[in-house]
Amino acid sequence: MKKALIIGGSGFVGGYLAAELLDAGYGLTLTTTGETDTNIDWNWVKLDILDGEAIGRLLREGAYDCVFHLAAQSSAAVSWKKPALTIDVNVQGTLRLLEALRGMEKPPRLLLIGSSEEYGAVTPAQCPLREDTPCHPGNPYAVSKLCAEELSLLYAKAYGLDILCTRSFNHVGPRQKEGFVLSDFCRQIALLERSEGEKTLSVGNLSAKRDFSDVRDVVRAYRLLMEKGQSGRVYNVGSGRAIAVYELLERLLALSEADIKISTDPEKLRPVDVPLHVADVSALRADTLWENEIPLETTLRDTLAYWRAQVQGE
Numbered sequence: 054m055k056k057a058l059i060i061g062g063s064g065f066v067g068g069y070l071a072a073e074l075l076d077a078g079y080g081l082t083l084t085t086t087g088e089t090d091t092n093i094d095w096n097w098v099k100l101d102i103l104d105g106e107a108i109g110r111l112l113r114e115g116a117y118d119c120v121f122h123l124a125a126q127s128s129a130a131v132s133w134k135k136p137a138l139t140i141d142v143n144v145q146g147t148l149r150l151l152e153a154l155r156g157m158e159k160p161p162r163l164l165l166i167g168s169s170e171e172y173g174a175v176t177p178a179q180c181p182l183r184e185d186t187p188c189h190p191g192n193p194y195a196v197s198k199l200c201a202e203e204l205s206l207l208y209a210k211a212y213g214l215d216i217l218c219t220r221s222f223n224h225v226g227p228r229q230k231e232g233f234v235l236s237d238f239c240r241q242i243a244l245l246e247r248s249e250g251e252k253t254l255s256v257g258n259l260s261a262k263r264d265f266s267d268v269r270d271v272v273r274a275y276r277l278l279m280e281k282g283q284s285g286r287v288y289n290v291g292s293g294r295a296i297a298v299y300e301l302l303e304r305l306l307a308l309s310e311a312d313i314k315i316s317t318d319p320e321k322l323r324p325v326d327v328p329l330h331v332a333d334v335s336a337l338r339a340d341t342l343w344e345n346e347i348p349l350e351t352t353l354r355d356t357l358a359y360w361r362a363q364v365q366g367e
């Protein structure tokens with residue numbers, strides 16, 4: 054049985070990745086900075102990624118075959134408010150992990166999870182974005198992710214480490230936190246469905262087109278990359294299809310019986326919003342035979358159902 058470690062297992066993606074790996078027969082350990090007595094069926098370890106000694110100990114004692122590095126300050130919006138924390142966790146944390154790996158006799162394979170935010174301001178003519186498209190990160194989170202990726206590729210080359218990286222496009226689904234567009238829409242709709250009087254949903258820029266995938270498809274791509282991906286390379290993970298945010302909203306509203314109006318909130322408009330981000334996923338497909346399987350309709354229904362359950366009692 055292959056032994057896997059998920060660093061940052063307690064977040065949105067970690068839970069889905071854990072289920073994917075357990076289903077595929079992996080032995081699994083997950084890290085959290087918080088309490089380890091929740092989800093008692095799973096093997097939790099407490100870890101702060103900034104504690105280099107603790108990472109080294111965990112890797113040596115666990116003798117893992119593979120490590121999925123998910124731990125991050127994962128919000129671009131928060132990164133404007135907390136740039137130092139973002140750089141600490143995303144860059145310094147990754148560096149601590151790389152240092153621990155290079156000190157090992159038989160280091161495990163590492164999959165570093167990056168973000169499409171690394172591409173930043175690109176023109177529609179550059180889409181679909183290939184992994185060799187120049188990156189122009191437009192917020193501290195994007196800078197931190199690109200820096201972590203560059204460090205990882207450098208360590209892979211310099212020290213012969215077995216590392217591969219993703220640039221993951223928008224992934225969505227039940228349990229994603231507020232502050233991400235689909236969760237925000239679903240939560241508002243669920244609350245409005247329970248409210249009296251006029252129902253108005255507040256939105257930001259609806260014209261931006263993004264590449265949305267279901268998180269359950271995304272974690273399958275992570276497992277397949279770990280099993281079949283080429284060492285030392287970066288892979289886009291996305292659907293390869295762009296959908297306008299207004300279309301996402303229209304399709305969600307069609308799933309609700311409530312009569313909901315839309316109003317634009319200037320606070321939610323970004324000073325610079327890139328009109329189109331869509332992935333070229335030919336490398337991921339060629340190397341892993343991965344395809345998106347879950348239709349967007351299913352993702353929208355499941356996420357709205359999750360938020361309807363969440364807001365009960367609010």
Ligand code: A2R
Pocket residue numbers: 060061062063064065066067084085086087100101102103122123124125126127128142146166167168221
């Ligand atoms: O604090 P916890 O137990 O919630 O752990 C979070 C972990 N994390 C850390 N782990 C170790 N040391 C730290 N100093 C530290 N700070 C945060 O990162 C949690 O398990 C995870 C982040 O979860 P989410 O915010 O829900 O991110 P999500 O959506 O699961 O994204 C996974 C990856 C990230 O690298 C994103 O940047 C990328 O996918 O898009």
